[in-house]
Amino acid sequence: xxxxxxxxxxxxxxxxxxxxxxxxxxxxxxxxxxxxxxxxxxxxxxxxxxxxxxxxxxxxxxxxxxxxxxxxxxxxxxxxxxxxxxxxxxxxxxxxxxxxxxxxxxxxxxxxxxxxxxxxxxxxxxxxxxxxxxxxxxxxxxxxxxxxxxxxxxxxxxxxxxxxxxxxxxxxxxxxxxxxxxxxxxxxxxxxxxxxxxxxxxxxxxxxxxxxxxxxxxxxxxxxxxxxxxxxxxxxxxxxxxxxxxxxxxxxxxxxxxxxxxxxxxxxxxxxxxxxxxxxxxxxxxxxxxxxxxxxxxxxxxxxxxxxxxxxxxxxxxxxxxxxxxxxxxxxxxxxxxxxxxxxxxxxxxx
Amino acid sequence: xxxxxxxxxxxxxxxxxxxxxxxxxxxxxxxxxxxxxxxxxxxxxxxxxxxxxxxxxxxxxxxxxxxxxxxxxxxxxxxxxxxxxxxxxxxxxxxxxxxxxxxxxxxxxxxxxxxxxxxxxxxxxxxxxxxxxxxxxxxxxxxxxxxxxxxxxxxxxxxxxxxxxxxxxxxxxxxxxxxxxxxxxxxxxxxxxxxxxxxxxxxxxxxxxxxxxxxxxxxxxxxxxxxxxxxxxxxxxxxxxxxxxxxxxxxxxxxxxxxxxxxxxxxxxxxxxxxxxxxxxxxxxxxxxxxxxxxxxxxxxxxxxxxxxxxxxxxxxxxxxxxxxxxxxxxxxxxxxxxxxxxxxxxxxxxxxxxxxxxxxxxxxxxxxxxxxxxxxxxxxxxxxxxxxxxxxxxxx
Numbered sequence: 001x002x003x004x005x006x007x008x009x010x011x012x013x014x015x016x017x018x019x020x021x022x023x024x025x026x027x028x029x030x031x032x033x034x035x036x037x038x039x040x041x042x043x044x045x046x047x048x049x050x051x052x053x054x055x056x057x058x059x060x061x062x063x064x065x066x067x068x069x070x071x072x073x074x075x076x077x078x079x080x081x082x083x084x085x086x087x088x089x090x091x092x093x094x095x096x097x098x099x100x101x102x103x104x105x106x107x108x109x110x111x112x113x114x115x116x117x118x119x120x121x122x123x124x125x126x127x128x129x130x131x132x133x134x135x136x137x138x139x140x141x142x143x144x145x146x147x148x149x150x151x152x153x154x155x156x157x158x159x160x161x162x163x164x165x166x167x168x169x170x171x172x173x174x175x176x177x178x179x180x181x182x183x184x185x186x187x188x189x190x191x192x193x194x195x196x197x198x199x200x201x202x203x204x205x206x207x208x209x210x211x212x213x214x215x216x217x218x219x220x221x222x223x224x225x226x227x228x229x230x231x232x233x234x235x236x237x238x239x240x241x242x243x244x245x246x247x248x249x250x251x252x253x254x255x256x257x258x259x260x261x262x263x264x265x266x267x268x269x270x271x272x273x274x275x276x277x278x279x280x281x282x283x284x285x286x287x288x289x290x291x292x293x294x295x296x297x298x299x300x301x302x303x304x305x306x307x308x309x310x311x312x313x314x315x316x317x318x319x320x321x322x323x324x325x326x327x328x329x330x331x332x333x334x335x336x337x338x339x340x341x342x343x344x345x346x347x348x349x350x351x
Numbered sequence: 352x353x354x355x356x357x358x359x360x361x362x363x364x365x366x367x368x369x370x371x372x373x374x375x376x377x378x379x380x381x382x383x384x385x386x387x388x389x390x391x392x393x394x395x396x397x398x399x400x401x402x403x404x405x406x407x408x409x410x411x412x413x414x415x416x417x418x419x420x421x422x423x424x425x426x427x428x429x430x431x432x433x434x435x436x437x438x439x440x441x442x443x444x445x446x447x448x449x450x451x452x453x454x455x456x457x458x459x460x461x462x463x464x465x466x467x468x469x470x471x472x473x474x475x476x477x478x479x480x481x482x483x484x485x486x487x488x489x490x491x492x493x494x495x496x497x498x499x500x501x502x503x504x505x506x507x508x509x510x511x512x513x514x515x516x517x518x519x520x521x522x523x524x525x526x527x528x529x530x531x532x533x534x535x536x537x538x539x540x541x542x543x544x545x546x547x548x549x550x551x552x553x554x555x556x557x558x559x560x561x562x563x564x565x566x567x568x569x570x571x572x573x574x575x576x577x578x579x580x581x582x583x584x585x586x587x588x589x590x591x592x593x594x595x596x597x598x599x600x601x602x603x604x605x606x607x608x609x610x611x612x613x614x615x616x617x618x619x620x621x622x623x624x625x626x627x628x629x630x631x632x633x634x635x636x637x638x639x640x641x642x643x644x645x646x647x648x649x650x651x652x653x654x655x656x657x658x659x660x661x662x663x664x665x666x667x668x669x670x671x672x673x674x675x676x677x678x679x680x681x682x683x684x685x686x687x688x689x690x691x692x693x694x695x696x697x698x699x700x701x702x703x704x705x706x707x708x709x710x711x712x713x714x715x716x717x718x719x720x721x722x723x724x725x726x727x728x729x730x731x732x733x734x735x736x737x738x739x740x741x742x743x744x745x746x747x748x
Contacts, residue, residue, distance in 0.1 A: 119584035154584045161589035168585070169396045170426075171450070175578035176585055183583065 021138030032136075033099075033125060034059030038069045039142040043094035043149075046074045046082040050104040053127040079104040083111035083124065090120045091156040091164050095149040099125030114165055117180045119154060137202055145201045188257050210259035211252045213266065215241065219248030221332045222267070225276035226252040226291060229320060233276075236325035247329050252291065260298035267295070268304030271336035274328050278314040286310060286343035307335040313347040324348045352421070353414030356382070356389075356525045357428040358518070359459055360408040360435045361445060363622065364400035366499040367437050371408040373511040374435060378410035378518065380534045381526035387412050388419050394427060397447060400502075403620050403663060405445040412525060430461040433522050435514055438497040439470035440622045440683040442480040444570055449615035452572030455482035457560075462486030465521040465557060469495040469510060472684055474558035480684065483565035489557040491521055494741075497622070506727055508734060509547040512539075516548030517555040528552045566687075573614050598651050599694050605651030611660045617644075618689050621664030623680040625657045626710055629696050631677035638668035638678060648693070656693035681710050 027035070033056050037045060047057040063069035072089070076082040079100050086096035100108055105126065115122055156164055168176060188210075195209040206212070215237055216222055223233060233249050240247045250266065252259075267273050277289020284293050292310030299305050311328050314320040324347050335341040358378055362371040372393070379389035389412035397406035409428065413419035422428070436442065436456055444453040460466050466488060470477055474492050493513050500506035512535050519528040532545040593609035625638075632654050639647040639655050646661035647668070657668065664683065672678040696703040 114585070117585050154586050162586045163589050165585050166587060169448070171396070171575065175576070175581055178578040179581055179583060
C-alpha cells in the first residue's frame, strides 16, 4: 500500500519523441490515476467522496459512463465498506482499486488489518495534490507489464472450495503473521523485478526502486523525504548549489519494506541528515514524524552515524515553500558544523 | 515461595457463564478474607463464547503476592487443586475449539486433587464416564441437576453456593466455611444461601477414583501446523462436499452424507442428543432443513440420521418434528458412543426399538435454560419439592 506516486521523476532523454502508441497529455494527477486504472483493466473500484479522492472518483465515473472503461464501480456507504468490498472482490479474482484521504483512511483502518495476511494485492490511493504532464502508455504495453490477475489456489470460487480468513485466536495468529512477514521479506526482490520489467517494457528508468538521490555525490548534507516534496526541494537545492552550498536530496519511494540497510549505507556518507516529514507521530521518539523515526532506527546499526534533524512541515496539505526548504537545509548545515540542533523542528508554522 | 492454589471451573459457554463467574469470584473473595491474594479470570480463547461449547474460568490464590505472580505467569494452569465441573456431560471430555482435541475432564486435577461435579448420577458411573488417569483423584458429587440459564439471565438455584460450601470441605486450606459464608451473606444478603453452603459442606462426600477406572480411550488430538506449513493468505480447504451412504445390510447406496470438519468433532458440545424412531419418520425433511449444524445424514431410504460428529444437541429437530415421539432429546449421560443410530437400527430393528423405548421412558428432564419468560418461576415448585423430599430423607436417616 504505497502512496500513489503521481509525479514520478523520470530519468529519460529530454524531448525524446513519444514511443509508439504512447500519448502525452496534460491531465491532473487524479485523472492520471483514473487512466492508470483504465489501462490496468481494473475490475472493481469502490468510491466514497472525500477530497481529493473524489476527483479520482469523478474521472473514473466519467470513463465508465462513456463506455471507455469496463468495471464494477461501487459507491459504498463509507470508507470502511469501500475497503472491505475491494478486499473480498480481490479474493474472488478481481483486480481492484480504491482510495481515500485523511480521516477516510482512519475509518477504513480496521479493514486493513487482515488484508496483507490474505495476500490481497490491493492498490489503495492516498489522496494528495499534484498537476503535471504524465505520459500515458499504450494499452498493449500495460497488458505486457501487468499479467492477468490470477490468485491460483487462493481464488475464492465454487470450483475451488476454500475458506478465506476464518476466525483465528491466540493459537494461530503468530503463525499467520510469520507467513505474512516471510512474504514481506521476499517483497524487496519482487519490487526490483517489477521495476526492471517496467523499464524494459515502458522504456522508463527509475534507478534504485527504493529511493532516489538528487545531487548527493559531493553533498555535505542531505534532506530526506517522501511523497510530494520533490518540486520545491529540487528547485531549492539547485538554487543553493549555485550559492556553493553542497546540499543533496534523498527521496524515499517505499516506506514498507523500509530499505534500512541500503539507506543507512547511503546516508552514512554525509555529515548531517535532515528528515522532512509531512506527517506527525504524536508522542513518538523525539516527537518526530514517522520517516525521521525510521531513519534514526536504520542508522543505529551503522558505522557512520550522521546527525539527524527531524522537520515537521506541510501538514494538512500546507505548501512546503522554497524558503522552508532553504531554512531546513540551513539548520542541517549548522548541525553538520557541530552546532547542536533540536531533534525535531516545525517548519512553516505560524509562531 | 509460598503455596499456590489453582481452581478451574469447566462450564458450558453462554448457558453457564454467569454461574462460572460467580463461583470463581467468590473463591477469590473468600480466600481474601483469610489474607490470601488471588485473581479470578476466564480463559481468553473462550471469548466470544458459543452456546454449549465447553469453556473455562479460573481462580488462582496464593499465600503471598509473589507466589501469586509466579502462578499467574501462565495462560492456563497445568495442574489444579480443585476442578469444578458444573455439567456432568462434560465428563466425556472438553473440546473447546477446532484443533483443540479432546481434553479429559480430569486432566488438570493434580494427583490426590478433587474434581467436584453437579450431577444426579452415581460417583462410580461418573468415574467411568471420565477418561482414565494415572494417579488416583477424589470425586465429589453434589446431587443436582446441572444449572443452565443464559448470557443475560441467571438461574438462582443455589448451585454456586453449594459448590462453594463443597470447596471449603474438600480444600479447607483454600478457605474455611465461615469465610465463604461471610462472602455469600455480604454478596447476596440471603441467609438461605449461606445455609445452602453449610448443607453442601456437611453432605458432600468424596469418592476415590482409581487408575483402573474410567474410559480407557486415548483422547483424540491434532497436531497444529508450523507457520511454513500453512497456506498463504489465511486460506484453508473447505469441508469436502460429501458422498452417498451405504446400507450396512443390503449394500444399497443412496442418500447423502456431507463431509464434516475433521478437526472439530463436537462430541463434547452436547448435553442432549436426538434419538430417532425411524419407524415413525414421515420423511417430511423438517429436521434436516431446520438443523443449524447440517447434522442430518440422508440415508438411502430417505430417513434422517443425526450425525453425532456434527450435532450440538440444540433440540431444534425435536421442536420442529410434527410426529409425536419421532425425535426425542435424551440426556447425553445415557450414551457412551457416537455411532450411527440408523446403522444400529438397520442391523437390529427390534433391539434398537427396545433400547429407544427405555431411553425415552427414563429420560430425566433436561433444559438449555430459559426458553420463555417465566419458565424459571414454573420450575421453582418442583425444585422446592425435591429439596423437601431430600430433607425428609436426611431426617429419617
